[in-house]
Amino acid sequence: MTALCIDCGVDTAPDDDRRRRGARTSEYYMVHNHVWLAAGMVKADPTNLGRDFLCIGCLEVRLGRRLTPDDFPDVPVNKPDRWNSPRLNARLAGRR
Numbered sequence: 001m002t003a004l005c006i007d008c009g010v011d012t013a014p015d016d017d018r019r020r021r022g023a024r025t026s027e028y029y030m031v032h033n034h035v036w037l038a039a040g041m042v043k044a045d046p047t048n049l050g051r052d053f054l055c056i057g058c059l060e061v062r063l064g065r066r067l068t069p070d071d072f073p074d075v076p077v078n079k080p081d082r083w084n085s086p087r088l089n090a091r092l093a094g095r096r
């Protein structure tokens with residue numbers, strides 16, 4: 001699938017070939033709606049679900065702050081994993 005950051009164009013969900021190479025660049029995550037809305041994004045619903053994406057860096061620029069674990073709902077997609085970028089795993093875990 002393709003999930004390009006709408007601000008910088010980076011693929012937030014790189015394909016399996018990149019995963020096999022261990023690129024560790026995946027930034028596929030969910031934040032609470034109030035966080036997404038604060039970044040100027042529209043609330044996800046069945047008509048736009050999975051259409052608009054932001055990488056962690058661009059989301060933080062829009063918010064003007066660093067993400068914290070409280071920004072992420074407790075859902076499976078937000079479990080830190082080895083495909084995630086180091087910065088996403090750090091935000092999920094509350095590390096700087």
Ligand SMILES: [Zn+2]
Binds near residue numbers: 006008010054059
């Ligand atoms: Zn971006």
